[in-house]
Amino acid sequence: MLSGCAGGGHTAPSTGTATSASSSATAKDGTVFTGYYAQQIKRTYDDAHQSLTKKILKDSKITDEEFNELSEHFSDCAKQQGVDVTFDSQGGMQTTYPAGMSQSDGDSAVAQCDEDNDFTSMSILHDSMKSNPKNEDPAVPLLQCLKKNGLAEQSMTVDDYKAIVSDENKDKDVFGKYFDESAPGYDAAKAKLYEACQTNS
Structure with missing residues (x-):
């Protein structure tokens, strides 16, 4: 599970030195x-x-x-x-x-x-x-989960994702509809998927 909390009430990527290379x-x-x-x-x-x-x-x-x-x-x-x-x-x-x-x-x-x-x-x-047996950057499996469930653009890179969730305004613009019930276009069903990705990645 990822460490830290972003402004939108979901986990933010770790800034550790994890690497997937043996x-x-x-x-x-x-x-x-x-x-x-x-x-x-x-x-x-x-x-x-x-x-x-x-x-x-x-x-x-x-x-x-x-x-x-x-x-x-x-x-x-x-x-x-x-x-x-x-x-x-x-x-x-x-x-x-x-x-x-x-x-x-x-x-x-x-x-x-x-x-x-x-x-x-x-x-x-x-x-x-x-x-995390492969010592991967925690953001890697998380972004894969978001893409798999149609919650993130397929073209989004890990660096893109980190930049978004590190900026509260960008985070709300892109992902707010999945964690902020007051956000325009809030989708309760996708919010559950979003939370599952955050919890299980």
């Missing part, structure tokens, strides 16, 4: 990573505090089993500080602090365990590799 990258210790996420994996590997992180990343992949193992290390670390960390089926995290521990002390303990186990950086990388 590549390779070499870590400081000489380990070579390949694939669509080679550069991101290299950065995470080089910055890792936990040896398990480097072990997981050596093959340029993060399996669910490997991420679960890392999550257990993180939660075990927190438990040693008296904090109970659990995860729900959607990957959400809940923390429970023991009686007598202040919110700030509990947060500090969790933050330290997070850093020591590279949890946040690995969580973001794992999620990205699953949801």
Whole structure:
């Protein structure tokens, strides 16, 4: 799903460095990573505090089993500080602090365990590799969806799309009829398709 919000109440394209080209990258210790996420994996590997992180990343992949193992290390670390960390089926995290521990002390303990186990950086990388395996610019599949459903001109390029949604007035002129009920020519049926493209791309 795309990050950020445009003025019309829909998602705007990310300004990240995603690319659909497979590549390779070499870590400081000489380990070579390949694939669509080679550069991101290299950065995470080089910055890792936990040896398990480097072990997981050596093959340029993060399996669910490997991420679960890392999550257990993180939660075990927190438990040693008296904090109970659990995860729900959607990957959400809940923390429970023991009686007598202040919110700030509990947060500090969790933050330290997070850093020591590279949890946040690995969580973001794992999620990205699953949801966007080819590391594409998020605007690419979104624009394809809009064109497929007749919501954007077939000649529109990704750069055209980004320029439009980055300008509130242009955005309303071109796509307003799909997200603004007060706009002239508002089409409720196509609005649902438009929302689906924004949500699922």
